[in-house]
Amino acid sequence: MRQFLMVVAFTLLTVGLFAGYSNFGIPQIEPAQPPKQEKIDLGAMTMDKFIALGEKIFNGKGTCTLCHNNLGRAPMLGGTAGLVPKRLVDPRYKGEATNVEEYLIESFVKPSAFVVAGFGKKGTNDTVSPMPDVSAGSIRLNDAEIKAVVAYLQDSGGAEVTVKIPTDAPEQTEQTEGEPRAPFETPEQAIAELGCGACHKVATEEGEVGPDLTKIGGLRDKAYLRQAILDPNADITEGFEKDQMPPDYGAQMYAQELEMMVDYLAGLK
Amino acid sequence: MNLCRLKNLKGISTVLAVGILWLLAGDAFGAETASATGVTGGYGPAPDLKPSDYPQVAGVNSRVTIWIVAQLHLWFAAFVLAVPIFVFIIEAIGMRTRDKRYDDMAYEFIKVSITAYSLTAIMGGLLLFCLVLFYPDLFRYMSVIFKDSMFYYALLFFAESAVLYIYYYGWHWLQGGFRKWVHLTLGLLLNAVGTTLMLLANAWLTFMMSPAGVDPAGVFSGDAWAAIHNFLWNPINIHRFIANIAYGGSIVGAYAAFKFLTASGAQEKAHYDWMGYNANFIAICALLPLPFAGYYLAAEIYAYSQQMGITLMGGLFAWLFIIQAVLIGTLFLSANYYLWCGMGRSDGAKRYYKYIKYIAIVLIGAFLVWFTPHTLVLTNEELKALGGPYHKYLGPLGIMPAKNTAVNLMILFTALSFMFYRRANKVATVGWVKAGNAIQVALFTTGILNIFFLGVYHGYFTNTVYKVAASIPQVLTTLIVIVASVVIDSFMYRRSQEAGPLHWGRVPPRSQYALFLLAVSFTWLMGLMGYIRSGIRQHWHILDIMRDNSPDAFTPTLGYAANVVSLATILFMAMVIFVFWLSQVSGSKTLPDGYWKE
Amino acid sequence: MRGNGYLVPFVAALVVSGALFLLMDMAVMNMQGLSLFFEP
Amino acid sequence: MKIPKLLQAVLVLIGVYLGFILVFDVLLDAVIPSSVLAMYMFFVAAGVFMVFTFEEDGTRELVAPIKALVEEPSRRLIRNIVFVVVPVLAGAGTYFQMVPSLDAPVELRSIHPAPPTAIKVYGKRVNLLKLENPYRKFEKEDPEKFKELVAGGAKVYIQNCQYCHGDKLDGKGPYAAGLNPTPLNFQDVGTIAQLQESYLFWRIATGGPGLPKEAAPWISSMPVWQNFLSEEEIWQVILFLYDYTGRRPRSWEHDG
Structure with a gap:
C-alpha cells in the first residue's frame, strides 16, 4: 500500500510540475478571438459600389433578367420600390414585412407573399408565384447578395436606399479565374447548374416559363433538340414567346455536355 | 476474465450501434442536401453553422469534454495497438531462442492490454457519442464523406476483437511446433488489422487538417480515396506508428516498475526487473527515430499551409x-538514467562508470540547446x-x-549509453578488440x-531549402x-565471456x-502534442472548409x-492503475474456509 | 592503450568514414536537387 | 584529499552557474536572461543528480552527510541551525520573488506572428499564401534589370527605413534607441531568412497596426507603409533587404 501511495504521489507530482511550468514558467499569451467570418470586402465598400454589386447580381448570378424583362413573363421591377407602400396595405398581401426593405427581401425568399395580378402560376388565381426562392436552389444568393440586390432595386426604383451594408456576410465564393470548370457528370447536374428548371418542367424542376420537357423525346428528334439549345429562336413552340431562352447555352456547355443533354432529352418519352 | 469480455462486447456494440445509426443518418442527410441544392451526386457544401447549431447539454463545456474523451481514447488506443506489435516480436524472439521467459512475458503483456482493449472500445463509443451529441453537423458532414471507411472500420473492429480473443485465450492451447506458428500468424494478423484501423481513423483527423477530395465550398467529389489519402495522412501515420510503440513500451515499463516495487520475493523482483528492462528497451528503440518523424510531420504541415506552420x-x-x-x-534523461542504474546489475560495469559523466555532460548540453526558446x-x-x-x-x-543538431547528439549519446550497458557484463575475446x-x-x-x-554550415549560411x-x-x-557500431559490437562480443552473472533485481527503486x-x-507529452496538432486549425473544424462557430x-x-x-493524464493514469490492479486480482485466489458446503 | 593496435585502425577508420559521410552528404543533397556546397 | 560527494555536487552546480554568468555577461557581453538561466540550472541540477546517484555506493556517499545531519545525536546544534535557516531562506526567497516591484511587467512579443491567409492592401484583397514578389524572377531572367530594381529598393530604404533599421540593416538606426520594441535586425539569421517574401510584404504594408493580437503589446512603431510607398517600391525594398544581407527568402521550391 505504501508503494502504491508513493507511486500515486510521484505521478501527481510529475503532472503537477509539468502543469505548473506551463502555467507559471512560461508567459501566457492570450490568443486572439477567431476573426469575424470572412467577408466580401464589404467593410470598405461604399453604397455606390454596393448598389453596383446589386446590379451585377441582378443581371448575372441572380438570373433575375431571365424573367424580369420586357417580354412580360414577370413584372418589371424598375418602379417596384415606389409601389411597395401601396402593396403593404393591399388585402392580397400575405407577408409580414412592414417597410420597403423587408418587403423586397421577403419577395426574394417567399415570392408568393404577394403576387402581382396576372403573374401568378396558372390555375392558382395569382396566389402562388412561379418565382423560385433565390436564397436556395441553384441561384443560392447569400444574405449580403440579397441585400445588394435590394439596394439596387431601391436605388433604381427612386426610393430611399435604406439597406445597410452588412458586415458579417460570408465570403462570396470566388469564381476560379481562367480555369475551365469540370464538366457536368450527369444531365441532372447540368440541369441544376445551368438553371434550366427556372423555366422548364424537367427532371425535378417545375418551371413554367418555357415548354414542358418531361416528354419532349416523344415529340422532337435529336437534331431539333440540339438546335433548340444552340439557337433557341430558330423555332418557337406555339404559345411561347421569342427571346425568352438565353441564346448562349452553346457557349456555356462543352460539346460532350450538349450531346449528353440531347441524348437525355431525346430519351424522355 | 468473463467480466472483461462482457464489458468489451458492450463497448463494441455501443460503437457499432451508434455508428451505424449515424451512417444511416448521414446517408439520409446526403440525399436531403442533394434534393435541396439540386446537385446530383448527393453532396452539398459544408454547412455554415451558427452558434445556435451547437447543442448545449446541461451546461457541460462541449469542447473540453470531447477533448478529454478523445485524448483518453487515443491513449488507450495507442497502448492497445502497440502492445500486440511488441508481443509479436517478443513471442518470435521466444520461439527463436526457445527461452520460455520471453513467451511468459509476452503473455503477461497481452494480458495487460486486453483490459485496456475494452476501455479503448468504451472510450471510442463515448467519443462517438459526444461527437454526435455536441457536434452533430460536423459529424454528419464527415460521415457523408467517410461513410464507407466508417463502415469498414466497424467491421474491422469486430475482426480485431475476434483475433485478439483467439490470440489471448488460445495462448496456452496453441503451443509447440506447428501450433506455435499458427499462434504467431494470428499475432501478425492482429497487428495488420490493428494498423489498418489506425490508418482509417488517421484519415478522418488528417482530413480535418488538410482536406482533400472536396472543393473550396466543401462539396465532396465522391472520391473517398482522395479524402483518405490527404496531404498529411502519411506523415501522421508514420509518426503515430512509431510513437505508439514507444508509448506502449513506456506503459508496460510502468507496469513492470509497479510490480517490481510491490513484489515481495527476490525471484519476483528479478522477473519484473527483467520485464521493465525489456519494455524500456522497446520504448527507447522507438523513441530514437521519433524526433525525425516529428520533424517530417512538422515540415509537411508547413508545406501544406504556411499559416498553420507559423502558428x-x-x-x-x-x-x-x-x-x-x-x-x-525528460524522456531522454530518464531513459538514460534507467540504463545507468541498470548497470548495477552487472559486476563488470564498473569499468564504464567513468564515462557516464561525459555522456551526461553532452546530453545536458544538447538538451539546453534543444530547450533554448526562439x-x-x-x-x-x-x-x-x-x-x-x-x-x-x-538567438x-x-x-x-x-x-x-542537438537532438541528433542526444540520440547518438543515448545509443552510446545503451552500448555501454550491453557491454557492461561482457569481456570480448576476439583478437581485434582494440581495432x-x-x-x-x-x-x-x-x-x-x-x-x-x-547543422552549422547549412543552418546558418544557406537558405531554408x-x-x-x-x-x-x-x-x-x-x-x-x-x-x-551495433554491428561491430555484435561481432566483437561474439563468444565473449561474462564478467559475472547478471543480478536481475539488483537495481535501486x-x-x-x-520508468x-x-x-x-510520455502520456502528458502525447496529450500536449495532440492538442497542438489539433489546435493549429484554430477556429476551423475542417481547415478553410468548415468553420467552427461554436462558442x-x-x-x-x-x-x-x-x-x-494534466486532468486527462490523471484520469488516464487512474484508469491504467485500475487495469494493473485488475490483472493482479485476476491472478489471485482466496480460499474461504467453511464457506462452500463440502 | 594507444599503441599501434589502436592508432592505425583509428586513423584509417577516421579517414574512411569521414570520406564516406561526405560522399553520403553529397549524394543525399544531390538527390534533393541541391549541391552540398551552397550555390546562391 | 578527497572532496565529499555532496560538496562535489554543490561545487559543480555553483561552478556551472558562475560559468554561465562569466561566459555570457562578462566574456561575450550579452547577458543571459534570468528566465533562461533558471531553467538551464534546473536541468543541470537534474543532470548532476543523475550522475551522482546512478550507482549505489555513490548515492550512499552523497546522502551520508544529510542522513548524519538528520539522525546523529552529536550534530544537534548544527541540525537546529539548519532547520531554522533553511525555512527562513526559502521564505525570504519566496518573498522576494512575489514582492511587487516598480519595474514594468515582463513583456513577451511573438516576433513572427502567424500571418492571416489574406490581407487587404492598396484597396484590394491579397492572398498571402499565393503572393510572390513580381520582381524575383528577374534575378535569373534579366540580371541587369534586377540590379536596377535592387538599387531602387536601396534608394527607398535609405530614404525611409534606415532611420530606424540602420544603414547596415542591423536594427541600429539613429532613432532605434528610442524605440521599444527595437527595430528588427535583418542581419540576424532568425529574421528575414526564416520568412517568405509575402510575409515581409504583409509586415511592411500594414506595419505595427496590422499586427495580430498575439503579437501584442501593440506598440510597434512600424508605420503603415502602404500609405506612403507604392506596391512596387515595397517589393523593391524587399529585394534590397535580401540582397544586402545576402540571405535567401524562405521558399519551398528548389531554386539553388
Whole structure:
C-alpha cells in the first residue's frame, strides 16, 4: 500500500510540475478571438459600389433578367420600390414585412407573399408565384447578395436606399479565374447548374416559363433538340414567346455536355 | 476474465450501434442536401453553422469534454495497438531462442492490454457519442464523406476483437511446433488489422487538417480515396506508428516498475526487473527515430499551409514547443538514467562508470540547446542591456538547425549509453578488440563532426531549402553510426565471456521511478502534442472548409491547455492503475474456509 | 592503450568514414536537387 | 584529499552557474536572461543528480552527510541551525520573488506572428499564401534589370527605413534607441531568412497596426507603409533587404 501511495504521489507530482511550468514558467499569451467570418470586402465598400454589386447580381448570378424583362413573363421591377407602400396595405398581401426593405427581401425568399395580378402560376388565381426562392436552389444568393440586390432595386426604383451594408456576410465564393470548370457528370447536374428548371418542367424542376420537357423525346428528334439549345429562336413552340431562352447555352456547355443533354432529352418519352 | 469480455462486447456494440445509426443518418442527410441544392451526386457544401447549431447539454463545456474523451481514447488506443506489435516480436524472439521467459512475458503483456482493449472500445463509443451529441453537423458532414471507411472500420473492429480473443485465450492451447506458428500468424494478423484501423481513423483527423477530395465550398467529389489519402495522412501515420510503440513500451515499463516495487520475493523482483528492462528497451528503440518523424510531420504541415506552420512553430504555439522540449528532454534523461542504474546489475560495469559523466555532460548540453526558446522572456533591464529582443548568442540556438543538431547528439549519446550497458557484463575475446574500439570511436567522431558541419554550415549560411534538406543527411549520419557500431559490437562480443552473472533485481527503486517518469511524461507529452496538432486549425473544424462557430471556438491560453492535459493524464493514469490492479486480482485466489458446503 | 593496435585502425577508420559521410552528404543533397556546397 | 560527494555536487552546480554568468555577461557581453538561466540550472541540477546517484555506493556517499545531519545525536546544534535557516531562506526567497516591484511587467512579443491567409492592401484583397514578389524572377531572367530594381529598393530604404533599421540593416538606426520594441535586425539569421517574401510584404504594408493580437503589446512603431510607398517600391525594398544581407527568402521550391 505504501508503494502504491508513493507511486500515486510521484505521478501527481510529475503532472503537477509539468502543469505548473506551463502555467507559471512560461508567459501566457492570450490568443486572439477567431476573426469575424470572412467577408466580401464589404467593410470598405461604399453604397455606390454596393448598389453596383446589386446590379451585377441582378443581371448575372441572380438570373433575375431571365424573367424580369420586357417580354412580360414577370413584372418589371424598375418602379417596384415606389409601389411597395401601396402593396403593404393591399388585402392580397400575405407577408409580414412592414417597410420597403423587408418587403423586397421577403419577395426574394417567399415570392408568393404577394403576387402581382396576372403573374401568378396558372390555375392558382395569382396566389402562388412561379418565382423560385433565390436564397436556395441553384441561384443560392447569400444574405449580403440579397441585400445588394435590394439596394439596387431601391436605388433604381427612386426610393430611399435604406439597406445597410452588412458586415458579417460570408465570403462570396470566388469564381476560379481562367480555369475551365469540370464538366457536368450527369444531365441532372447540368440541369441544376445551368438553371434550366427556372423555366422548364424537367427532371425535378417545375418551371413554367418555357415548354414542358418531361416528354419532349416523344415529340422532337435529336437534331431539333440540339438546335433548340444552340439557337433557341430558330423555332418557337406555339404559345411561347421569342427571346425568352438565353441564346448562349452553346457557349456555356462543352460539346460532350450538349450531346449528353440531347441524348437525355431525346430519351424522355 | 468473463467480466472483461462482457464489458468489451458492450463497448463494441455501443460503437457499432451508434455508428451505424449515424451512417444511416448521414446517408439520409446526403440525399436531403442533394434534393435541396439540386446537385446530383448527393453532396452539398459544408454547412455554415451558427452558434445556435451547437447543442448545449446541461451546461457541460462541449469542447473540453470531447477533448478529454478523445485524448483518453487515443491513449488507450495507442497502448492497445502497440502492445500486440511488441508481443509479436517478443513471442518470435521466444520461439527463436526457445527461452520460455520471453513467451511468459509476452503473455503477461497481452494480458495487460486486453483490459485496456475494452476501455479503448468504451472510450471510442463515448467519443462517438459526444461527437454526435455536441457536434452533430460536423459529424454528419464527415460521415457523408467517410461513410464507407466508417463502415469498414466497424467491421474491422469486430475482426480485431475476434483475433485478439483467439490470440489471448488460445495462448496456452496453441503451443509447440506447428501450433506455435499458427499462434504467431494470428499475432501478425492482429497487428495488420490493428494498423489498418489506425490508418482509417488517421484519415478522418488528417482530413480535418488538410482536406482533400472536396472543393473550396466543401462539396465532396465522391472520391473517398482522395479524402483518405490527404496531404498529411502519411506523415501522421508514420509518426503515430512509431510513437505508439514507444508509448506502449513506456506503459508496460510502468507496469513492470509497479510490480517490481510491490513484489515481495527476490525471484519476483528479478522477473519484473527483467520485464521493465525489456519494455524500456522497446520504448527507447522507438523513441530514437521519433524526433525525425516529428520533424517530417512538422515540415509537411508547413508545406501544406504556411499559416498553420507559423502558428505551430513561430506564433501562438511556439511556447508549447518549449514545454515539449522540456518533456522530450525528460524522456531522454530518464531513459538514460534507467540504463545507468541498470548497470548495477552487472559486476563488470564498473569499468564504464567513468564515462557516464561525459555522456551526461553532452546530453545536458544538447538538451539546453534543444530547450533554448526562439523568443526569449526578457526583463526590461535585460532588454536594455542587450539592446533589443535579440540575443546574439542564444538567438541562433533558438532556431531549427541548432535543435536538429542537438537532438541528433542526444540520440547518438543515448545509443552510446545503451552500448555501454550491453557491454557492461561482457569481456570480448576476439583478437581485434582494440581495432574494433578504435573504429567505433572514429565512427562516432566523424559522425558528430558531420552532424555539426551539416547543422552549422547549412543552418546558418544557406537558405531554408538547404536547411530543411540538410536535416536528412544529419539523420542518416546518426542512424548509420548507431547501426554500424551495433554491428561491430555484435561481432566483437561474439563468444565473449561474462564478467559475472547478471543480478536481475539488483537495481535501486530510484530506477523504477525513472520508468514511471518515462510513462507519465510520455502520456502528458502525447496529450500536449495532440492538442497542438489539433489546435493549429484554430477556429476551423475542417481547415478553410468548415468553420467552427461554436462558442468555444477560441484558442485557449497555454496554461489552460496544460491544465486540461494534466486532468486527462490523471484520469488516464487512474484508469491504467485500475487495469494493473485488475490483472493482479485476476491472478489471485482466496480460499474461504467453511464457506462452500463440502 | 594507444599503441599501434589502436592508432592505425583509428586513423584509417577516421579517414574512411569521414570520406564516406561526405560522399553520403553529397549524394543525399544531390538527390534533393541541391549541391552540398551552397550555390546562391 | 578527497572532496565529499555532496560538496562535489554543490561545487559543480555553483561552478556551472558562475560559468554561465562569466561566459555570457562578462566574456561575450550579452547577458543571459534570468528566465533562461533558471531553467538551464534546473536541468543541470537534474543532470548532476543523475550522475551522482546512478550507482549505489555513490548515492550512499552523497546522502551520508544529510542522513548524519538528520539522525546523529552529536550534530544537534548544527541540525537546529539548519532547520531554522533553511525555512527562513526559502521564505525570504519566496518573498522576494512575489514582492511587487516598480519595474514594468515582463513583456513577451511573438516576433513572427502567424500571418492571416489574406490581407487587404492598396484597396484590394491579397492572398498571402499565393503572393510572390513580381520582381524575383528577374534575378535569373534579366540580371541587369534586377540590379536596377535592387538599387531602387536601396534608394527607398535609405530614404525611409534606415532611420530606424540602420544603414547596415542591423536594427541600429539613429532613432532605434528610442524605440521599444527595437527595430528588427535583418542581419540576424532568425529574421528575414526564416520568412517568405509575402510575409515581409504583409509586415511592411500594414506595419505595427496590422499586427495580430498575439503579437501584442501593440506598440510597434512600424508605420503603415502602404500609405506612403507604392506596391512596387515595397517589393523593391524587399529585394534590397535580401540582397544586402545576402540571405535567401524562405521558399519551398528548389531554386539553388
